[in-house]
Amino acid sequence: MEGALKLWAVIVAVGALNYLSRLSFIAFFARRSMPPLLARALKYVPAAMLTALIVPMIVEAKGGAIDLASSKVMAAVIAGTVAFVWRNTLATLGAGMAALWLLQWLRP
Amino acid sequence: MRHIVRSRDFREGFVEMLPACIGLAPFGVVCGVGAAAAGADWLGALGLSAIVFSGAAQIVATQMLAAGAPFAVIVLTAAVLGLRLLMYSAAMAPLVKPLPVRWQRGLAFVLSDQAFAASLRRFSRDDDRLAAARHFMGCGAALWGGWQIACMAGFLAGNLIPPAWSLEFAVPLCFLALVAPLFRDMPSVLAAICAGIAVLALAHLPMKLNLVAAGMIGIAMGTCADLARERWKAR
Numbered sequence: 001m002e003g004a005l006k007l008w009a010v011i012v013a014v015g016a017l018n019y020l021s022r023l024s025f026i027a028f029f030a031r032r033s034m035p036p037l038l039a040r041a042l043k044y045v046p047a048a049m050l051t052a053l054i055v056p057m058i059v060e061a062k063g064g065a066i067d068l069a070s071s072k073v074m075a076a077v078i079a080g081t082v083a084f085v086w087r088n089t090l091a092t093l094g095a096g097m098a099a100l101w102l103l104q105w106l107r108p
Numbered sequence: 109m110r111h112i113v114r115s116r117d118f119r120e121g122f123v124e125m126l127p128a129c130i131g132l133a134p135f136g137v138v139c140g141v142g143a144a145a146a147g148a149d150w151l152g153a154l155g156l157s158a159i160v161f162s163g164a165a166q167i168v169a170t171q172m173l174a175a176g177a178p179f180a181v182i183v184l185t186a187a188v189l190g191l192r193l194l195m196y197s198a199a200m201a202p203l204v205k206p207l208p209v210r211w212q213r214g215l216a217f218v219l220s221d222q223a224f225a226a227s228l229r230r231f232s233r234d235d236d237r238l239a240a241a242r243h244f245m246g247c248g249a250a251l252w253g254g255w256q257i258a259c260m261a262g263f264l265a266g267n268l269i270p271p272a273w274s275l276e277f278a279v280p281l282c283f284l285a286l287v288a289p290l291f292r293d294m295p296s297v298l299a300a301i302c303a304g305i306a307v308l309a310l311a312h313l314p315m316k317l318n319l320v321a322a323g324m325i326g327i328a329m330g331t332c333a334d335l336a337r338e339r340w341k342a343r
Contacts (some may be wrong), residue, residue: 007173007248022193044329045189061307087289092282
């Protein structure tokens with residue numbers, strides 16, 4: 001599949017899946033309650049999935065090698081601390097980007 | 109449709125959500141930047157935010173498209189990420205049960221944690237379920253509209269700002285802002301550590317399958333830790 005066509009196929013498929021997930025217990029399983037084990041597992045979807053997405057973006061250097069001492073890793077630790085304490089997206093973005101720019105300027 | 113939009117409940121919900129819109133704007137801007145980085149045109153970027161209406165799923169889609177992952181793997185990864193919506197759906201279900209099916213379908217489209225939290229109070233307070241539903245629609249409309257504006261602003265900015273600014277780093281930062289506050293809970297920490305290690309250990313898997321595999325491992329570990337903690341407390 002090429003460019004724009006693939007993008008629209010993804011939009012339609014992911015959009016439909018998200019809508020069906022939102023509708024699931026409201027419309028399809030309205031008469032039953034959620035199985036307890038499923039309810040327990042769903043609580044950990046954000047922590048697990050988001051971390052799986054974040055880690056490669058932070059530790060992978062150009063060419064796919066893993067670099068744990070890069071400016072990106074240090075900036076992410078600072079931003080993560082800010083996010084943990086203040087729970088604020090804008091503060092996290094500001095701290096992380098400022099730290100990255102400063103570190104890249106200090107260690108070219 | 110018109111009488112809904114003109115109602116006081118809708119307007120109240122709309123106004124109540126405006127501060128949340130401002131809070132979400134940075135994340136929306138980053139989603140727009142991501143769409144620009146993946147080479148989407150403005151119509152594709154708008155379609156993505158308008159139809160998918162979920163920041164994390166939008167970023168996954170654009171990042172994986174840019175990395176050249178196959179269609180099926182992108183959809184699978186977004187589907188696992190979207191499982192959390194089942195949680196909101198189950199929480200919302202008893203509240204909207206008495207409403208007509210038409211309303212249920214409409215409300216489901218704009219279901220998000222912010223709108224849900226704001227309307228929960230209304231639904232538990234009001235005997236008039238339709239009034240609460242109009243309020244929820246107002247919340248959803250504000251969030252949806254604000255989200256489109258933020259994403260389009262990001263799309264335009266992403267095409268203007270030079271790569272030397274490392275703006276793509278804002279993507280993991282946004283996810284960090286969502287995930288770091290969860291680390292007050294032990295099983296969540298364990299789920300994240302396992303997912304983080306697994307995603308690197310499985311990096312050799314083809315087609316970016318390591319993302320969804322690591323996510324499943326993390327979810328399983330978090331669930332086991334949660335069960336173990338409960339056993340421990342029960343002793």
